[in-house]
Amino acid sequence: MPTFDFFSLLWWGLPLAAAPILIHLINLLRHRKVQWAAMEFLLASQRKFRTRVLLKQILLLLLRIAAVLGIVLTLAQPRLRTALGQLLGGSRTAHVVLLDDSYSMSDLSAGGRIGESSAFDRGKLVVERICEELTAAEGRQELAVGRFSSLTGRKFDIERQTVTPQVVQMVRDELAGLVPSASDCGPREALAAAVEVLGEGTGAADVLWLVSDFRACDWKVADETAQLLRQLSDAGVELRLVDCAFGALGSTGSSADFGASNLSVERLEVVGGVPATGVLVPLEVAVRNNSQNVVRDVQVELREDGASRPGLRIPEIPAGSVAVQRFEARFPQAGSHLIDARVAADAVAVDNTRTAVIAVVDRVDVLVIDGDPRGGGRAADAFYLTAALAPGSGAPTGLRPRIEPPRAITTLDLMAFDCIWLLDVERLDPAEITALEGFARAGGGVVFFMGPRSRAEEINRTLYRDGEGLFPLPLAGPVDLLPEGKNQDPVPDVVVEEHPVVAVLSGQRNPLLDAVRIERFMAVDRSFDDSKEKMPGGVGVRRLLSLRTRAPLVVERPFGEGLVVAVLTTASPTWNNWARANPSWVVVMLEMESHLARVRRRAELLEVGDDFTVTLAARGDESEVDFLIPPDGTIVHQTAAVTPAGTLQATLRATLSAGAYQARWRRLDGSERERVVAVNVDPDEGRLERILREQLDRTLSGVKFQYDSAESLQPDANTFAGVSLVTPLLHALLCVLLLEQLLAYSASYHTTTKPWRYV
Amino acid sequence: MTPASKRFLPPEAIARIARLELRARAVVEGVLAGLHKSPYKGQSVEFLQHREYVRGDDLRRVDWKVWGRQDRLYIKEFEEETNLRLTLLVDGSASMDYRSGALSKYDYAATLAASLAWLALSHGDAVGCAVFDEKIRASVPARTKRSHLSSVVDVLETSRSNRPTAFGPVLRSLSETLPRRGMVVIISDLLGDREGVFQGMQFLRRRGHDLVLLHVMDEDELTFPFEGPTRFEGLELPEHIACNPRALREGYLAAIEEFLANARKRSAAARCDYSLIRTGEPVDAALVQFLSRRSSTAV
Known part of the structure; x- marks a missing residue:
């Protein structure tokens, strides 16, 4: 089929094809009248030539219509796009x-x-x-x-x-x-x-x-x-x-030649803390200078749930560098809270804003498994640990420890907790071990404290399992930390290693930690060298604290998505004096809780183009989900489907814009649920x-x-090769016009110079 | 127009003369300026010529001496000693109203008839006149008085109708009413009852009349020059045709040609002197042409 450069002309021009018909009809009404004497000869001629005249007239009419169409088509600049065109x-x-x-x-x-x-x-x-x-x-x-x-x-x-x-x-x-x-x-x-x-x-x-x-x-x-x-x-x-x-x-x-000035808000996230109501939550914002020049006095505008809050000022960002600023936010109410960080407009506007979503709860439950079947009262491990995690209303931490016996591991929904602390547990059933390992693999944090009930062989057999199990390292058994020689300079029992949990204690000698005395601890199997023990991916056992003898005291090892920490001494002041009136105990325990729970508390980070997936409870949620898309809250309705893995999921495919995306659905009991995620641009794209x-x-x-x-x-x-139909159409039009002239002359539609006469 | 023809009065000039009598006079004066011999032949004491006998001739005029010598029948013709009886039959039917120029066919025919009457009366011949369509509408008997011309002119000017032509009854009636043999000049376009014309001429011929047929046609009727969408409405026929004329021209001209050829042929068969006269020609020129032909064929 031919196509046309000026297709709209056809709409105007094609009706003109009716013009010859109209003119013909008008001419029928405009015949000049002649009173004629020799009528019988005219009648005879008409009888003789009636068919021929009629055919000529029809042919002439068709030729004139064709001529009009030809002119219109020529003006519309047709092009042949068919195989014929190729042939041409x-x-x-x-x-x-x-x-x-x-x-x-x-x-x-x-x-x-x-x-x-x-x-x-x-x-x-x-x-x-x-x-x-x-x-x-x-x-x-x-x-x-x-x-x-x-x-x-x-x-x-x-x-x-x-x-x-x-x-x-x-x-x-x-x-x-x-x-x-x-x-x-x-x-x-x-x-x-x-x-x-x-x-x-x-x-x-x-x-x-x-x-x-x-x-x-x-x-x-x-x-x-x-x-x-x-x-x-x-x-x-x-x-x-x-x-x-x-x-x-x-x-x-x-x-x-890259951008005159482009700053990107590269990161905005919670860095530690407990996202609970009334608790200060530390956040960090990182701004990258993607230009070639130093940028000074960068103002970072912050908004909390849409309301402006005091911003940040970055004095200087060198070319190509990232400046990080920390700030804190306290959220009075539970729920999803939005924090936006924005820098001033520049060459690329899209990366000037970044959004973080913080899911705040009233209190974060912490599961404490107490190995003492009698409960230890104020002398028990659980007492000292819970005192550190939840010291009281005067110092809210947002944590709510829940002390349970080991059997609770199989009876509770472990996914309701971010961290599980096991205090001097004598033994665990295989089912309990399996549940714990599942919890850790899914990103949960597990902490083992040792004690008099802990047995190295049992731990090695059931929990370590030659490195396959949950426990980070094999144990040899409890040993006493020998006192220092009297002639030697006093050396602290505990040595701080390089680790974020104890970073606050690192550096210069810390008098609080120096006061910690370790009397007994669980020694590590001599065959185990934690410096060589590496897991696939290069991540292995990492020390937090060591003894002055270079024996590990607190170690960490990833397990699945989660982390497992082994504290090779007691939580209570049974084998040490750490928990007894030493503030560093509280600090380290809170930092450890925050560190271990970071995977579970890590806000889902989505970039533009990622899918936003909501997993529903197959027996508790309805399958209809509304996704609210920023910035104007456009609602996209999706019906959840069961995945091959058997979970019920609703997915918003390929997010297109940055901002906070919200998913809302109902539970079967009629209550509403929501999930909010922040979708941000990839800051690397802003590097011009x-x-x-x-x-x-x-x-x-x-x-x-x-x-x-x-x-x-x-x-x-x-x-570019191709064929325009204008030239052949012009030739055809010329032929049609010539033919029309000849036929019109033949059919007496042309006047001569001789004037027409009326009678 | 050739230089010779300039001597003649063009139809446009004739048309400006309102009265038919004056028209005839203007025409005849021009004719007489170059014509001195009477074109009419008849019985007279003065021998004029021999001619071969044809069927219908009066046996009394057979020259028996010639027959005795040569065994062939010849007729002796003499200069007419008595007045010629000229009867002018002018077609006054509706078809004669057509005009493409200054004069309609009837105007032309009437002028021609009046001119002939003038000439005949000026030679002392008797002139009668009749205007007819499907019947004779008006007539005057033949008279020789010069004042009779006004009667002829009156008939020609006042006896028009819009009826179709019916030659047969008219000519038959005329042949029965004309008391003596004479010359009958029929001036018509022959449109209409064509068969009747020739049958009527046969009747007149049998009665011994010398027949002349002046076939008056308009130039348009002979050339059909029309162009552009035209509706032709019949002057005598009720039909009409809406057409582009050039599409029918070829067929029309063929039909006209056949019509003229047939008229000539049938006229010759009836021993009628046939002349086709175009209304575009000057009337006096047509008259001179006619008289010249008559002089050349006169016995």
Whole structure:
């Protein structure tokens, strides 16, 4: 089917085809009358030529309609896009345009200063220009247009189709509404999608247009990107790389050309503490300076649940560096709370804001498994531990210890706790061990305290299991810490190792910790060398505290997603004096609780483009979930489905914008539940450093490509083959008009110079 | 127009003369300026010529001496000693109203008839006149007085109708009412009852009348020059045709050509002197042409 450059003309012009019919009908009413004497001869002639005259008139009418249609079609600039067009001399060319819409394309700083148009705006102009050139090109042109963000799902915005004015208009309409996404999508996924379209060889002269800002961060995995480009090049695809960030104001294209000024809020998160009501929660915000110059006096605006709160001031951020500021927040009510950090507007706006969601509860339950079957009263381990975790209303920690016997491990829902503390437990049943290991694997924290009831063999056999079990290291048995020689200088029994839990005690000698005396402890099996004990991934046993004899006192080892800590002495002042009126005991226990619970309390970190999944209770929740999407709270309704793993989940696919996403659903008892997550942009995308042309050449060594800036791009219409129907249509129109004239003369529709006479 | 024809009065000039009598006078004066011999032949004491006998001739005029010598029948023709009886039959039917120029066919025919009457009366011949369509609408008997011209003109000017033509009954009636043999000049476009014309002429011929048929046709009727969408409405026929004329021109001209050829052929068969006269020609030129033909064929 032919297509038209000016399709709208058809709407105006085609009705004109009725004009000859109307004129014919009007002429029937406008016959001049002649009183005629020799009527019988005229009648005879009419009888003789009636059929011929009628045919001539019909043919003439059709020719005139055809002439009008021909003129209208010619003005509409038709193009033949069929196999006939190809036969007429054109060749088919397939163009795949990949438009980078990662948020770095919103950079307004091309040319070294902030302007009015972004790299993405220039990219859109490039795509429009390509479309216009394809329209003007001869031959059959096919076009597919896709944004990087769309192509991560292998979906082109404009699927491959023959270029027509309608398609061009469709592209224009599509482009008009596009803005850069908040995603960090690079060219790799887009190229992979292009390979699917072009790589198998389409029988056409294929052209790939990669319209991007060529940020260095997008080419981190240059090997894969280059491999895809090479694959396309080998398949005969012409590669056209169009640089939209090449400075319009005379940028050199060097790595020093990156943004005039772009700060990114790189991180905003809770760092320790207990997210409970009325408790100070420590947070950190990290701001990266992505520009080449030092940035001074950076104001960080903070908002808490939408309300402004005192901001932060960062005196100076060196070029390419990150500045971290800590602040605290106290939340009076339980629930999800939003903290937003924002820096002033700059070249790239998307990464200036970051959101954190803090799930605050009234109290955080801590499970304490007391190994003393009689309960120890004020002399028991549990007493000293709970006194440290929940000292009283005067010093709220947000923790609510719950002391239970070992059998509670199998009867309680362990997932309701962040940490489980086991105090001198004599033995655990396999079921209890399995539950504990499951809890730890899922991210929970487990702490073992030793004591008189602890038996090394039992622990090694059931909990350590040659490293396969929960316990971090094999034990030899309880031993006394020998006192120092009297001639020696006094040395503290406890040595602080490098670990965040005890960081507050590290550095200079701490008089509080110096006062701790360890009398007895559980020795580690001599065959075990914790410095060599590494788990897969390089993470092994890590010491928090050691004895002056270099024997481990407190060690930590990851187990699954969680952490397991073994304190090789008692919690109560049975084997030591630590818990007796030594403030460091409280500090270390609280820090340890916060550290062990960090995985469980870690807010879910989602980046734009990630899925937001809510897991529901199959027997307690309804399956209908409403997702509220920022910034305007648009509601997307989803029905949860059972996954192959058997869980009931509702998923919001491919988040598109940054902000706090909320999922709301009902429980079967009618109560409402919600879950809020923060979705932020990938801060790396805000690093506007661009890949050098030389680096690009090296990366794409052996790949034939053409590199243009958006401003200098001049697609050569002559390189696009195709057929315009205007010329053949003009010839046909000329023939029709000549034929019409001849027929009209023959059928007496032409006047001569001799004047017509009335009687 | 050739230089010779400039001597004649163009139809436009004739048309400006309102009275038919004056028109006839203007025409005849021009004719007489170049014509001195009477074109009419008849019985006279002065021998004029021999001609071969044809069926219907009066046996009393057979030259028996020639027959005796050559065994062939010849008729002796003499200069007429008595007045010629000229009867003018003018078609006054509706079809004669057509005009493309200054004069309609009837105007032309009437002028021609009045001119002939003038000439005949000026030679002392008797002139009668009748205007007819489907019947004779008005007539005056033949008279020789010069003042009779006004009677003829009156008949020609006042006896019009919009009726179709019916030649047969008219000519049959006329042949029965004309008391003596003479010359009968029929001036008509022959549109209508064509068969009746020739049958009627046969009747007149049998009665011994010398027949002249002046076939008056308008230039348009002979060339059909129309263009553009036109609705033709019959002057005598009730039909009408809406058409583009050039589409029918070829067929029309063929039909007209056949019609004229048939008229000539049938006239010759009836021994009728046939002349086609176009209304675009000057009337006096047509008259001179006619008289010249008559002089050249006169016995």
